[in-house]
Amino acid sequence: MRISPKVTQTLAVLLLGVATLLTVIILIMIVAFVLKRGIPEISWEFLSTKPREMGKAGGILPTIWGTILLPVIAIVIALPMGVGTAVYLSEYTRENHVTRIIRFGTDCLAGIPSIIFGLFGYIFFVTILGMGWSMLSGGLTLAIMILPTIIRTSEEAIRAVPQTYREVSCSLAATNWETVYKVVLPNALPGIMTGVMLGIGRSIGETAAVIFTAGSSLLMPLSLNDSVRTMSVHFYLLAREGISNEKAYATAAVLVFSVLSVNLIAYWMMNRFIAKRS
Amino acid sequence: MQNLSNTSDQASHPANLSAGKRFTTWCSDHLARYVFLTVAFSATLSLLLIALFILKEGVPFIIKVGFKDFLLASEWSPMNGKFGIYPMIISSLWVTLGAMLIGAPLGVAGAIFLTQFVPRSVMRVIKPMIELLAGIPSVLYGFIGVMILAPFIRSHFGGPGLSLLAASIILGIMVLPTVISISIDTINAVPRSYLEGALALGATRWQSVHMVILKAAHSGIIASVILAMGRAVGETMAVIMVAGNSVKIPGSSLDSVRTLTANIALEMGYATGLHRQALFATGVVLFVVVMILNSLAMAAMKKKSRGAA
Numbered sequence: 001m002r003i004s005p006k007v008t009q010t011l012a013v014l015l016l017g018v019a020t021l022l023t024v025i026i027l028i029m030i031v032a033f034v035l036k037r038g039i040p041e042i043s044w045e046f047l048s049t050k051p052r053e054m055g056k057a058g059g060i061l062p063t064i065w066g067t068i069l070l071p072v073i074a075i076v077i078a079l080p081m082g083v084g085t086a087v088y089l090s091e092y093t094r095e096n097h098v099t100r101i102i103r104f105g106t107d108c109l110a111g112i113p114s115i116i117f118g119l120f121g122y123i124f125f126v127t128i129l130g131m132g133w134s135m136l137s138g139g140l141t142l143a144i145m146i147l148p149t150i151i152r153t154s155e156e157a158i159r160a161v162p163q164t165y166r167e168v169s170c171s172l173a174a175t176n177w178e179t180v181y182k183v184v185l186p187n188a189l190p191g192i193m194t195g196v197m198l199g200i201g202r203s204i205g206e207t208a209a210v211i212f213t214a215g216s217s218l219l220m221p222l223s224l225n226d227s228v229r230t231m232s233v234h235f236y237l238l239a240r241e242g243i244s245n246e247k248a249y250a251t252a253a254v255l256v257f258s259v260l261s262v263n264l265i266a267y268w269m270m271n272r273f274i275a276k277r278s
Numbered sequence: 279m280q281n282l283s284n285t286s287d288q289a290s291h292p293a294n295l296s297a298g299k300r301f302t303t304w305c306s307d308h309l310a311r312y313v314f315l316t317v318a319f320s321a322t323l324s325l326l327l328i329a330l331f332i333l334k335e336g337v338p339f340i341i342k343v344g345f346k347d348f349l350l351a352s353e354w355s356p357m358n359g360k361f362g363i364y365p366m367i368i369s370s371l372w373v374t375l376g377a378m379l380i381g382a383p384l385g386v387a388g389a390i391f392l393t394q395f396v397p398r399s400v401m402r403v404i405k406p407m408i409e410l411l412a413g414i415p416s417v418l419y420g421f422i423g424v425m426i427l428a429p430f431i432r433s434h435f436g437g438p439g440l441s442l443l444a445a446s447i448i449l450g451i452m453v454l455p456t457v458i459s460i461s462i463d464t465i466n467a468v469p470r471s472y473l474e475g476a477l478a479l480g481a482t483r484w485q486s487v488h489m490v491i492l493k494a495a496h497s498g499i500i501a502s503v504i505l506a507m508g509r510a511v512g513e514t515m516a517v518i519m520v521a522g523n524s525v526k527i528p529g530s531s532l533d534s535v536r537t538l539t540a541n542i543a544l545e546m547g548y549a550t551g552l553h554r555q556a557l558f559a560t561g562v563v564l565f566v567v568v569m570i571l572n573s574l575a576m577a578a579m580k581k582k583s584r585g586a587a
Contacts, residue, residue: 009484013395019387020396023454024404027411030422030451084317092314104576105322111505111572112328112565113512115539119561120328122546123335144324151321175303177310205415208514208543236417236515239424252418263413267406 031256038253041246047254051218055234056244060251062220066135066228067258069221070214071203073139074146075196081143082150083185083192089151090158091180110148114208117145121213133227138214145209146199153198157191158184160277190273197266205259207232231255332565335558348559354525356545356553363560365527369442369535370511370567372528373521376446377453377510382503384450385457389499392458393465394487405462412455420519423448428520437532440522445535448520449513453506460505464498465491501578508571512564514539538564 049059085106089099121141131137161184169179185192207230215227216237229237231251238248340348343361351362388408392401423444432439468491476486492499522534523544536544542557542564549557 005482005485009482012484012488013391016387016391016395019384020391020404023384023388023458024408026451027408027454030414030419031411033422033426034418081317081320084314085320088314088318092311098315102318102322105319105325107576108569108572109321109325109328111508111568111575112325113509113514113539113568115512115514115542116328116332116561116565116568119542119546119558120331123331123558124327128331144328147321147324175307177307178303180310201413205413205417207415207417208539211543212546232415232417235415235421236519239417239421240519248421252421255415256418259413259415260410263410267410 031260034249034252034256038249038251038256041250042253046250050220051234051247054243055218055238055247057247060231060234060247060254062218063229063231063234063251064254065221066214066230067204067232067255069135070138070142070210070228070230071200073135073224074142074203075199077140077143078147078150078199079196082147082195083154085151086154086158086192087180087184090155091176091184106148106151109144110152114145114206117141117209118212120144121209126213132225133213133215133217134225135214135221135228136224138210138228139224141209141213142203142206145206146202149199149202150192150195153195154188154192157188157194157273160191160273161187162277190269190276194266194270194273197262197269201259201262201266204230204255204262205232206230207236211236231258329565332558332561335555336562337559339552339555339559340562343556343559348556349563352527354541356549356556359552361552361556361559363538363541363563365525366536366538366541366560367563368527369521370537370539372442372531373445373449373517373535373537374507374510376442376531377449378503378507380447380450381453381457381506381510385454385502385506386461386499388454388458389461389465390487390492393462394483394491401462405459408455408458412459416452416513416516417519419448419452420516423516423520431532435532437530438522438534440520440534441532442521442528442535443531445517445521445537446531448516449510452513452516453509456506456509457502460502461495461499464495464502467498468494497578497581501575504571504575504578508568508575511571512539512568514543518543 046059047064048061050061051063052058085102089102093099118141121137121144125131125137125140126133131140165183165187166179169183174182210230211233214230214233216229216233217227218229219226221228232255235248235251235255238244238251339361348361348363349367350364351360352364353360353362354365392404396404424440427444427447428439428441430439431437431441431444435443472490472494473486476490477483481489517537518540521537521540523536523540524534525536525541526533528535538560542560545553546557
């Protein structure tokens with residue numbers, strides 16, 4: 001007997017709907033669970049004092065600094081390289097062998113697991129270049145990790161700048177370079193900033209690549225050569241070594257809050273950029 | 279289109295610029311071009327450096343210990359010079375497959391439902407939400423696995439709780455945003471006329487979706503699943519926390535397992551000498567697997583963009 005198409009349709013939609021609902025609920029529950037357990041543990045003291053007894057007591061101040069500084073270093077390094085790549089791909093060349101190599105490299109880099117970045121950073125920056133476990137090693141490693149994100153979003157942003165802008169600029173006798181930095185880049189800036197925020201979001205949440213390059217010192221970072229512990233690493237160590245569940249929940253809540261707000265800003269900027277362009 | 283301005287720098291300089299000024303402009307323009315070209319190779323160069331240094335540390339070890347005694351031996355005890363990673367390879371494989379069994383159907387179903395059976399306004403709320411959640415740090419998923427999932431498995435199914443099953447479920451959830459987001463994009467890229475054609479022939483909405491739209495979008499959906507596999511194979515921190523980490527070939531889904539990534543991250547902190555090289559060699563295996571998966575995904579994507587044209 002054949003089942004009528006109407007019945008299959010209803011069944012299919014029901015099944016798909018349940019699956020979707022399940023997905024959305026699971027993802028939201030994870031965030032809700034962490035926030036619910038963590039927020040009551042957060043106090044001003046927790047945010048503004050140094051940890052004591054390896055994090056069993058006290059606050060997370062040094063790790064907050066680490067979480068701010070490390071992504072900033074990464075962005076300072078990755079932004080010029082990423083935007084430069086995007087400018088070259090969109091303004092200086094057509095699709096050819098060279099761009100194909102560049103794109104292939106970027107796509108592959110995007111798919112490499114963070115533990116491999118950690119291994120590479122450890123052997124190259126920490127050991128061979130002798131930087132030790134430091135903010136610099138960690139920042140450089142993170143910079144390479146977020147480079148593909150910056151390249152992609154920048155290229156999209158640059159390509160979204162209307163062609164007429166460039167034509168007008170050229171008709172006023174501007175050179176290619178003048179067109180790029182006086183017309184194209186300022187107009188693509190909001191889109192590029194989206195990439196920056198996404199890169200920061202990824203750096204904040206990263207653990208595997210950071211723990212082997214920036215180390216896990218609980219001291220306040222004072223220079224680029226100091227080892228530093230980010231909130232993610234701190235949370236990982238608290239949870240994994242069972243140091244303190246309360247502190248782990250509280251750190252997790254701060255972490256989730258920072259990552260979600262950074263990503264939310266990125267999303268908001270992207271929407272504004274798209275709305276302006278269409 | 280992009281080269282519109284290329285000819286302008288010689289032809290259209292205003293005559294009132296001094297020769298010196300014109301020379302500096304010319305120089306800066308050409309300098310910029312080469313600076314951008316150089317910078318453009320930064321990502322590719324980084325990739326090469328990563329490959330080079332991981333291989334440099336790992337490959338001599340594999341040659342020294344022997345291909346068979348490294349990849350196909352089951353005993354991992356670095357103190358006694360035994361470096362068999364076969365159990366880790368099998369565990370990584372099972373954990374990834376398990377994650378895909380959970381993540382792929384749920385994710386693809388979500389993408390279909392959100393694009394086809396839900397008003398656009400609802401999708402415009404849910405898709406960004408799912409993409410936002412893609413940014414949740416992986417350690418957090420691991421923590422949830424330890425606090426909620428593992429105790430649940432322990433009390434309902436037995437075993438230690440921290441297990442292959444727990445790792446698969448957590449990874450399956452972690453890859454959901456990747457699968458959903460890319461699948462939505464590929465389904466949306468299918469021309470609307472396909473759907474209209476199918477509906478006009480009297481097909482129900484579901485028939486048009488699974489016979490026409492999914493056929494047209496299948497390369498992209500496959501690409502999304504392969505990319506998610508790459509993420510699952512490479513995930514480290516969440517897996518360390520929930521998989522239990524004992525080195526053995528899993529006999530059931532409730533056994534504690536150690537994946538390739540976990541093996542590296544767990545022992546990297548104190549490993550020296552040959553032991554450290556062994557971890558880099560594990561990295562080589564992981565690197566090769568991930569590169570193969572990425573190439574497959576890229577090939578599927580390419581097929582998709584050709585199919586859509």
